[in-house]
Amino acid sequence: MAKNIKKGDLVQVITGATQARGGDRGKQGRVIEVLVEQNRVIVEGVNYITKHTRVGQTQRGTKTGGIETMEAPIHISNVAIVDPETKKPTRVGFRTEQVTKDGVSKTVRVRYAKKSGKDL
Template identity: 35%
Template sequence: MPQQKLHVKSGDTVVVISGKDKGKRGKVLRTFPSEQKVLVEGVNMINKHTRATQENPQGGIVEQEGPVYADKVMVYCSKCQKPVRTGAKIDDKGNKSRICKKCGVEL
């Protein structure tokens, strides 16, 4: 199966549109295109049990973000103050940029 492109990139501000974290907003920390998942700051928090190591002699339970499906998030437009769909715009020089479908501002 060919790898599909995601509609979000690392560094985008996104809003979760479904699931237990619906309505939460956060920054995309990392993308996993092969799995169609993204890691969003403060969303889908999981408890990871860590073994004691030299770097972490205490060990214990660490709370961290878990990946969520990219379908469950939408890019947040700071001008519209809403989650929006994105479109592409090509300028005079041939550079492609993403725009908000509602207000047309560059994301």
């Protein structure tokens, strides 16, 4: 399932509470990290949590810890890739193309955005 979404893709959250109710549905952001084993992605600016870290000291004597705000993983089925032309969520397809490099022909699978409908 994680093969459709890669690091750096622009995605949109398609499920959950609306932004009017304090949720993240409809927000768009870049994928920071893909957690393949858990089928989750971390999206920039989406699904913020507050994390309390224990106060400690570094080698130089500076204090660490406190309350941090960071992005939490979101399930991969709750996001959709955004079509670069229409800026709407879309599905992803694969097609094979012939690539010639240094006289060597090679068949490669290439991702492409399918036609995005009204809404997804």
